[in-house]
Amino acid sequence: MAIKVALVVALFLMSCAISKGRSLGFSTKQLDRYSFPPNFSFGVGSSAYQYEGAVAEGGRTQSIWDNFTHAYPERTNMDNGDIAVDFYHRYKDDIKLIKEMNMDTFRFSISWSRILPSGKLSDGVNNEGIQFYKNLIDEILKNGIKPFVTIYHWDIPQALDDEYGGFLSPRIIDDFRNFARVCFQEFGDKVDMWITFNEPYIYSVAGYDKGNKAMGRCSKWVNSLCVAGDSSTEPYVVSHHLLLAHAAAVEEFRNCDKISQDGKIGIVLSPFWVEPYDVNSHADKEAVERALDYYLGWHLDPLIFGDYPKAIKRNAGKRLPSFTRKQTEMIRNSFDFIGINYYSARYVTRQLQSDPSRLRFTTDQHVEYKGYDDYDVGTVPREQLLKDTKRIEYHEKHLQELHKAITEDGCDVRGYSAWSLLDNFEWEHGYTMRFGLYYVDYADDLKRYAKDSAKWFKKFVERKEQATPSDLFKSIKKWWSALQMV
Numbered sequence: 001m002a003i004k005v006a007l008v009v010a011l012f013l014m015s016c017a018i019s020k021g022r023s024l025g026f027s028t029k030q031l032d033r034y035s036f037p038p039n040f041s042f043g044v045g046s047s048a049y050q051y052e053g054a055v056a057e058g059g060r061t062q063s064i065w066d067n068f069t070h071a072y073p074e075r076t077n078m079d080n081g082d083i084a085v086d087f088y089h090r091y092k093d094d095i096k097l098i099k100e101m102n103m104d105t106f107r108f109s110i111s112w113s114r115i116l117p118s119g120k121l122s123d124g125v126n127n128e129g130i131q132f133y134k135n136l137i138d139e140i141l142k143n144g145i146k147p148f149v150t151i152y153h154w155d156i157p158q159a160l161d162d163e164y165g166g167f168l169s170p171r172i173i174d175d176f177r178n179f180a181r182v183c184f185q186e187f188g189d190k191v192d193m194w195i196t197f198n199e200p201y202i203y204s205v206a207g208y209d210k211g212n213k214a215m216g217r218c219s220k221w222v223n224s225l226c227v228a229g230d231s232s233t234e235p236y237v238v239s240h241h242l243l244l245a246h247a248a249a250v251e252e253f254r255n256c257d258k259i260s261q262d263g264k265i266g267i268v269l270s271p272f273w274v275e276p277y278d279v280n281s282h283a284d285k286e287a288v289e290r291a292l293d294y295y296l297g298w299h300l301d302p303l304i305f306g307d308y309p310k311a312i313k314r315n316a317g318k319r320l321p322s323f324t325r326k327q328t329e330m331i332r333n334s335f336d337f338i339g340i341n342y343y344s345a346r347y348v349t350r351q352l353q354s355d356p357s358r359l360r361f362t363t364d365q366h367v368e369y370k371g372y373d374d375y376d377v378g379t380v381p382r383e384q385l386l387k388d389t390k391r392i393e394y395h396e397k398h399l400q401e402l403h404k405a406i407t408e409d410g411c412d413v414r415g416y417s418a419w420s421l422l423d424n425f426e427w428e429h430g431y432t433m434r435f436g437l438y439y440v441d442y443a444d445d446l447k448r449y450a451k452d453s454a455k456w457f458k459k460f461v462e463r464k465e466q467a468t469p470s471d472l473f474k475s476i477k478k479w480w481s482a483l484q485m486v
Helices: 064-071 087-100 127-142 158-164 172-187 200-208 234-254 282-305 310-319 325-331 382-386 389-407 452-460 469-484
Strands: 007-010 041-045 105-109 146-152 193-198 264-269 273-276 337-340 345-350 367-370 413-418 438-441 447-450
Touching: 041 146, 064 158, 087 127, 087 447, 105 193, 105 413, 127 146, 127 172, 146 172, 158 172, 172 193, 172 234, 193 200, 193 234, 200 234, 200 264, 200 282, 234 264, 234 282, 234 325, 264 282, 273 282, 282 310, 282 345, 282 367, 382 438, 382 447, 389 413, 389 452, 447 452
Parallel strands: 007 337, 007 413, 041 105, 041 413, 105 146, 146 193, 193 264, 264 337, 273 345
Antiparallel strands: 345 367, 438 447
8 A cells, every 4th residue: 555645743653654664673773762763752541531520620521431331331341431530630740751851742632521511512511621722732743742633532421422422423524523623712822732532443443343342333243342333334434434524524634714824734644553363365465455455445545545445345345434535535635644553564464254143343344363462461571561671672673673674764754752741541442551651550649660661761762962073073172182291
């Protein structure tokens, strides 16, 4: 798949597709900030529901995650984001942690229901919510950090789901357009980098095919906990409306006079890389192509070519919505950069058989995944989790490969952002999974403790004083003077 994108941002862990013939062995060369291009940025990320807390403060109303965690607490480990890591009240201290790590950027998302309590612009804006984000952005800038703003990170106002089913309805397109317009008008004079949607694949599949994340919808035979849904159609419908909402937001962005000439907007995708389970199997190699069409092409092809991949159109048939000619023109090229949230890789093989009477998005791929597990660290002692050598190794090796992708393969990659600054509410896993560079003690006033990975990043991205020609001349003069005294 040829991608004509000029700017690629690493938002979890990023690597470009490796060109054929290049070794995947890890280099022993010591890397640091200066191994990367001068304009390359390093940062950390967050999201509103996972961090902010204060769900009933400052004029905020319920999102679908507030409803999901309270209506079905057993589906999120009996946890919720009511307090989360209390970023709403502690953001100034947390921004200082980012500065102390020498990071360049901080990615955060805006809570839709904190800005538009009903979800609709016609019902008015919440000025208290707008002021919170203005204060946050000012604090980020004051500390010499660049803000990256995500407009939507999975937390649609519950009011819109109650009214028309959220992203199941085309009515969401105009409401999202209006929400984005408010964000651009209110924050566009201080924010250059914008992201419309975070991980549309996960949002659509986990929320509407598997049912393990809000909205928690799926066919009953897929997950007995789902009370409603259709896994064979809804993921496609949701993503279709999401892509059109993305394009509408980009249209608003490009017409907004508050955005500077340096302003950029894109979308963040989350493709797993895949390899054939049997490298000698032609069927497994074909499975790889299908998997990539679904993981990446489902949301990227429309942005580049104006339509879905042929494999998805063939496998989903009439269950896949189609774009009108006008929609194709609107959605094509509706990005300045593509962000990649990269987690890991998977082996895939051809799915031997599926029940034609039980259609769903996942089985449409005709692919079976091998060897993937989640790790529950809920009971591991703090002292052990602070010594996160595996996380350091994970980042170090991926940065080595990213460096090769830039220097050897010519990939145009502009940044790397680790998930996440802090341990936080991890969706269906509650607080049992810890991704943070800083440990959060949920049993002791949410105190933050730097993990070894935070200290490693601080050293890795440290800016060293660079010698100027004047410094060099002074050194030579001093050396020459000392030589004359010998």
